[in-house]
Amino acid sequence: MSHKPIDIAIISSFPPRKCGIASFTNDLTQNIEQLFDPSLKVKIFALNTASSNSFDYPKKVVGQIHNTNLKDYLKAAKIINQSPSIQSVLIQHEFGLFNGKNNSYLQKFIKLLEKPIIIVCHTILPKPKPFAKELFKLFQAKSKALITLTENSRQTLINEYGISKKQIFVIPHGIPSTQFVTNAEKQKIKLNLHLKNKLILTTFGLLNKGKGLEYAIKAVARIIRHKPNLRYLIIGPTHPEVKKREGEKYRNKLIKLVNILGIQKNIKFYNAYQKTSKLLNYLKATDIYLATPLNENQAVSGTLSYALGTGLPVISTAFAHAKEIISEQNGLLIKFKDVADLADALERLILNTPFRNQLAKNAFFSTRDMLWHNVALNYANIILKFIPAKNYNFRKLPKIRIGHLKRLTNKFGVFQFADLFFPNPSYGYTLDDNARALVAATKHFAMTKNKTGLKLANIYLNFIKKSQIKNGSFVNYFHADYSTNHNENEKCSLEDSNARTLYALYATLNENGLPKKIYHKIQSILKHAKPLQQNFRFLRAKAFYVKGLYNFYKIKKQKLTYDQINKNCRQLLLSYQKHKRSNWHWFEPILTYSNSMLSEAMLYGYLVTKNIKYFKIAKLTLEFLVKESFNKNRCVPIGQNGWYKRGGQKTKFDQQPEEVAALVQTLIKMYQITQEKKYFILAHKTFSWFLGNNTLSQFVYDPSTQGCFDGFGQKSLNFNQGAESTISYLLARLALEEPHS
Numbered sequence: 017m018s019h020k021p022i023d024i025a026i027i028s029s030f031p032p033r034k035c036g037i038a039s040f041t042n043d044l045t046q047n048i049e050q051l052f053d054p055s056l057k058v059k060i061f062a063l064n065t066a067s068s069n070s071f072d073y074p075k076k077v078v079g080q081i082h083n084t085n086l087k088d089y090l091k092a093a094k095i096i097n098q099s100p101s102i103q104s105v106l107i108q109h110e111f112g113l114f115n116g117k118n119n120s121y122l123q124k125f126i127k128l129l130e131k132p133i134i135i136v137c138h139t140i141l142p143k144p145k146p147f148a149k150e151l152f153k154l155f156q157a158k159s160k161a162l163i164t165l166t167e168n169s170r171q172t173l174i175n176e177y178g179i180s181k182k183q184i185f186v187i188p189h190g191i192p193s194t195q196f197v198t199n200a201e202k203q204k205i206k207l208n209l210h211l212k213n214k215l216i217l218t219t220f221g222l223l224n225k226g227k228g229l230e231y232a233i234k235a236v237a238r239i240i241r242h243k244p245n246l247r248y249l250i251i252g253p254t255h256p257e258v259k260k261r262e263g264e265k266y267r268n269k270l271i272k273l274v275n276i277l278g279i280q281k282n283i284k285f286y287n288a289y290q291k292t293s294k295l296l297n298y299l300k301a302t303d304i305y306l307a308t309p310l311n312e313n314q315a316v317s318g319t320l321s322y323a324l325g326t327g328l329p330v331i332s333t334a335f336a337h338a339k340e341i342i343s344e345q346n347g348l349l350i351k352f353k354d355v356a357d358l359a360d361a362l363e364r365l366i367l368n369t370p371f372r373n374q375l376a377k378n379a380f381f382s383t384r385d386m387l388w389h390n391v392a393l394n395y396a397n398i399i400l401k402f403i404p405a406k407n408y409n410f411r412k413l414p415k416i417r418i419g420h421l422k423r424l425t426n427k428f429g430v431f432q433f434a435d436l437f438f439p440n441p442s443y444g445y446t447l448d449d450n451a452r453a454l455v456a457a458t459k460h461f462a463m464t465k466n467k468t469g470l471k472l473a474n475i476y477l478n479f480i481k482k483s484q485i486k487n488g489s490f491v492n493y494f495h496a497d498y499s500t501n502h503n504e505n506e507k508c509s510l511e512d513s514n515a516r517t518l519y520a521l522y523a524t525l526n527e528n529g530l531p532k533k534i535y536h537k538i539q540s541i542l543k544h545a546k547p548l549q550q551n552f553r554f555l556r557a558k559a560f561y562v563k564g565l566y567n568f569y570k571i572k573k574q575k576l577t578y579d580q581i582n583k584n585c586r587q588l589l590l591s592y593q594k595h596k597r598s599n600w601h602w603f604e605p606i607l608t609y610s611n612s613m614l615s616e617a618m619l620y621g622y623l624v625t626k627n628i629k630y631f632k633i634a635k636l637t638l639e640f641l642v643k644e645s646f647n648k649n650r651c652v653p654i655g656q657n658g659w660y661k662r663g664g665q666k667t668k669f670d671q672q673p674e675e676v677a678a679l680v681q682t683l684i685k686m687y688q689i690t691q692e693k694k695y696f697i698l699a700h701k702t703f704s705w706f707l708g709n710n711t712l713s714q715f716v717y718d719p720s721t722q723g724c725f726d727g728f729g730q731k732s733l734n735f736n737q738g739a740e741s742t743i744s745y746l747l748a749r750l751a752l753e754e755p756h757s
Contacts, residue, residue: 023059023101024048024399025131027081027092028108030062032071034256034289036222036318037108037138043190045076047392051707052412056396059102061092063113065257083115086124093128103403105131106395109155110138111148112257118147126158132402133159140169140315144176152177160402163395165189165316168340185398188341189318190391191325192292193720196380196436197300199373205301215243215366218302218328220251220295221319224258225266228308228333228353230273235358237277243366244282248306251286251298299326303372304365307332310352325387327380329372331361346379381735389715393708411704416749418460418469420723420742421453425472428498429453429479433738437721440738441496447513448492449739450479451520456746458524463753470531473524477534480517481541488545490514515557518547519564526567548576555591555603556610558584559617566620578624585621585630588614592633600662601640607660609675611641612682619685631689638686641679642698651676651705656727670734672727673716676705677744681751688755696755703748717745 026045029038045058061079064070070080079095081088096102107126114122126133135155141148152173155162162184164170170186173179197205206212217236219229229250236248253259254267267287274283290298299305305323307330314335321341323330330347332338342349348364350357365372384390424430424439429450431439454476461469482498483490492513493501524530525538547565552558562584569577591603603614618634621627644666645653653675654660655667683699686692701709706717706724714733716725723737724745 021055021057021101022103022403023057023099024104024106025059025061025096025099025102026106026108027061027125028063028106029113030060030073030077032073033062033064034222034253037110037113040138040189040318041108043192043388044392044395047190047388048396050412051389051392052396061096083113083121086121089121089125090128093125097128097130102131104399105129105133106399107133107135108138109135119151123151123154126154129158134161134163134398134402135159136163136165137169137173138165138316140164140172140177142172142176142313149177152179156180156183159183161185161398163187163398166337166340168336169315185394187391187394187398188386189316189321190388191321191383191386192296193387193389193718194296194300194326195720196327196377202301202303205297209297209301211247211301214245214247215304216302217246217248217304217306217362218251218298218323219249219306219308219319220290220298220322222252222255222258223250223267224255226310228310229270231353231355231358232306232308233270233273233277233279233283234355235362236282237279238355238359239362239366240279240282242363246282246366248283249286249298249302250283251290251295253287253289295322296326299323299328302326302328304328304362305330306358307338308358309333309335309338311335312352321383321386324379325383327376329365329375329379331358331365341382346375346382384733384735385712385714387715389719390708390713393715394713397713411700411707411709413703413749413752414707414717414719416460416464416746416753417722418457418466418472418746420718420721420737421456421739421746422468422472423721423723424739424742425453425475427475429475429494430739430743432740434723434736436735437718437723437737444496444501445479445494446492446739447480447483447490447494447517449743450476450483451513451517452743452747453739454480454520455523456743456750458527458530459750460746462527462529463750465529473530473534477524477537480521481537483517484541484544490517490545509554511552511554511557512560515550515552515560515564518542518545518550519560519567521545522547522564522567526570548580550580552584555588555614558587559610559613562617562620563613566624569624581621581624582627585618585625585627588618588621589629589633592637595662597662601636602662603637605662607641607644607654607666609654609656609659609672610678611654611675612638612679615641616678616682616685619682619689623689635686638682642683645679645702649701650709650711651679651702652711653679653705657729668711669729670727671705671711673706673724673741673744673748676702677748677751680748684751684754699752703752706745706748716741 028041029035031038031042058076060077061081062073062077064080064082079092081092156179164186165188167186170184173184174181254264274280305328307320312335314337317337330342332342333352334349348361350361429445430453432446432449433440433443454473457469457473485491491500491505492510493504495501521538521542552561562581565577565581588603595605615634615638618630622631645651652668653671655669656672657670658667660666680699680702683695687695708715712728724741726734726736726738726741
């Protein structure tokens with residue numbers, strides 16, 4: 017779908033210039049462009065220092081501003097104002113980035129701009145001087161929004177600068193998307209980095225005397241006797257501006273201190289700017305992260321955010337940002353310039369491995385809202401909020417990947433549950449999940465010809481065959497040792513799983529280009545199942561049954577199939593007529609799970625019988641469900657913690673991927689039948705729930721694992737990535753390709 021191009025101008029330092037804000041802006045722009053299609057682009061106006069020549073910038077840098085040259089600011093303002101595609105300006109502000117007394121050049125630049133301005137405030141000084149207050153008053157007057165990276169900075173702007181709280185948004189510093197590193201994996205990474213059997217402490221970032229590393233080195237010297245295998249990695253070059261002023265004075269001072277203390281074997285300096293991938297490897301090998309800044313008012317630390325986001329227990333001085341994001345659950349705070357306090361904290365973590373491991377887990381999970389794709393999404397939402405001709409259908413779809421599905425699958429089938437993204441065999445397998453997985457794997461193979469999908473499909477089909485019992489029906493639950501879980505199968509209704517399985521078999525039979533042996537195996541299973549003699553009682557089972565029979569009817573048009581479809585749709589129709597009210601257009605007196613499948617079944621009934629009543633009820637009920645599942649442009653599906661009874665309050669949590677995925681698939685089917693674009697747009701808006709357009713404003717799909725979180729409650733994600741969630745995501749993502757296939 018085409019849109020008018022929208023460009024965002026960003027005023028910032030930018031790589032290859034080496035500074036924290038340059039790296040921040042690079043990560044932010046990459047993630048904004050990964051999240052949105054080409055109609056939303058970033059144009060960089062790069063800030064250079066007086067002492068630096070122009071850098072060899074990438075193409076997205078369309079202008080350069082030497083921070084001491086007022087003409088460059090004026091020229092950039094003119095270009096931005098005259099560009100029809102640039103519809104918003106994002107300014108990264110830190111006092112040292114801009115020249116002119118009291119940032120006067122920046123002030124003149126802002127006053128000239130005619131486009132909506134958003135300012136990211138990286139440094140908020142407490143007890144501000146008059147010039148700082150005046151500058152921020154200008155920011156407030158000329159900008160649509162001010163973004164701070166911490167709540168503490170927001171409160172400082174409100175209480176000490178007099179900025180309206182309505183204008184301030186808090187978005188945390190972003191962190192890369194990484195998988196949680198187990199102790200076993202950590203040892204492998206250490207081996208690759210030639211750090212086998214070492215206890216690793218790490219600090220990274222651009223060196224300057226404000227980092228307080230001399231105190232960390234002295235503390236390490238105190239505890240070497242307990243841990244001679246300890247290694248302290250100090251990673252990063254000297255800050256370029258510091259190096260211009262004083263060379264390697266601070267680094268040399270640290271090296272001299274190491275030599276005096278006689279701990280040369282235990283301290284290793286990496287005097288180079290590390291690529292993110294290499295830096296993350298060092299962090300994944302790390303056991304404890306040390307952050308020892310000396311400035312108690314330091315508002316933001318990207319290095320601290322990265323450490324917590326990688327799942328590291330942190331020992332940090334109690335500077336402003338650290339006090340906000342470090343608690344007893346993820347790290348320890350220490351006094352400034354206090355070697356004894358730091359040494360005690362180190363001993364506490366080194367000698368208590370279970371405590372250290374728990375802090376690491378807590379650090380990882382407490383930072384998931386800080387992943388760069390979540391941060392970029394929040395920036396984009398604020399930017400789009402102030403663009404007059406905004407369009408909410410920009411989202412770029414992730415590539416279809418089945419890595420996590422493969423991870424959850426062994427030779428027997430797909431495991432039901434996961435601990436984080438690791439398969440949890442304890443709860444065994446279900447037919448439900450393997451039937452879903454069969455559909456996803458065969459669709460993936462049909463679309464991509466990737467043989468992994470075909471290999472997985474064979475596993476799931478074999479599982480279905482094993483689940484079939486003597487009377488032709490299927491059992492649902494299996495233990496981890498592959499044996500049938502008789503207790504669960506006898507206790508629970510098996511209608512849904514049986515109907516879903518019949519649908520999966522017919523859908524696979526209807527898929528072109530599969531090996532003949534798959535078709536033969538399906539036909540053998542179906543022959544024994546006697547599918548045309550089924551008499552399901554529950555509505556969702558009827559709906560899945562109709563969907564399956566529709567696929568069979570496409571292969572072989574016969575009266576018995578037609579009659580079964582018509583019979584079950586007529587029963588759905590009667591249920592609708594029984595329960596509908598003037599404000600309740602539904603088949604039941606309650607909205608529960610897989611709701612849209614009931615409307616979708618009526619669509620299949622219409623396609624086969626041409627009964628217009630079926631189509632009208634499908635349309636009416638689907639539009640009722642959409643109304644109840646949306647709040648403005650955001651999908652808020654029926655919560656599974658109580659559902660939604662007629663005349664009662666809709667439960668908003670737990671929100672589950674399965675409900676959202678079902679709605680995506682039904683909307684796509686309605687679009688295919690009607691060719692009304694609104695259903696296509698609604699399907700994409702619904703799918704965007706997986707990509708952060710939800711109540712939490714966080715991704716439910718996990719790009720780092722290719723899995724999907726198990727939904728979310730009122731305050732946080734369920735970090736496990738089980739079969740139902742991951743397969744539901746895949747089915748929704750595959751459905752979005754169907755209109756184009």
